[in-house]
Amino acid sequence: MAGAVVPVVRVQRRDFDVAAEIARLTRGRADIGAVVTFSGLCRDEQGTLSALELEHYPGMAEAEITRIAAEAVLRWPLQGITAIHRHGTIRPGENIVLVVAASAHRQAAFEAANFLMDYLKSRAPFWKKEHRADGSEGGWVEAKEKDEQAAGRWRPASE
Numbered sequence: 001m002a003g004a005v006v007p008v009v010r011v012q013r014r015d016f017d018v019a020a021e022i023a024r025l026t027r028g029r030a031d032i033g034a035v036v037t038f039s040g041l042c043r044d045e046q047g048t049l050s051a052l053e054l055e056h057y058p059g060m061a062e063a064e065i066t067r068i069a070a071e072a073v074l075r076w077p078l079q080g081i082t083a084i085h086r087h088g089t090i091r092p093g094e095n096i097v098l099v100v101a102a103s104a105h106r107q108a109a110f111e112a113a114n115f116l117m118d119y120l121k122s123r124a125p126f127w128k129k130e131h132r133a134d135g136s137e138g139g140w141v142e143a144k145e146k147d148e149q150a151a152g153r154w155r156p157a158s159e
């Protein structure tokens with residue numbers, strides 16, 4: 001049996017390669033039966049958006065994502081979990097976020113990936129500013145109530 005699962009968390013400006021991240025997580029691991037990935041991309045919002053500018057608190061963002069990923073490791077029997085979130089200027093069609101969850105069985109991998117994304121959307125300290133295609137001033141994107149509700153389903157009933 002492999003040792004304790006240590007989440008891989010990166011906050012970076014550069015793009016990531018989804019296939020390379022899956023290969024890194026699964027290489028030499030015959031105990032993995034399921035890999036679930038989520039890759040979030042920048043939308044163009046029906047042609048109105050030229051870019052998103054993502055800001056974060058260095059150190060704090062990584063610590064919070066690591067805390068959330070470590071909680072996923074405690075909740076589900078995982079063989080590995082990766083979370084990568086980009087910052088800087090991101091254009092429509094480009095990658096923003098990647099979650100990869102690996103487990104012996106699919107249900108644990110699906111649930112862990114879903115859990116991590118729900119918390120990334122609602123709790124990770126990132127701020128998004130829209131840059132409009134027409135050159136007009138875009139605003140800071142407000143948190144969505146539906147993201148908070150999605151994260152709420154993972155809270156223990158005692159809260």
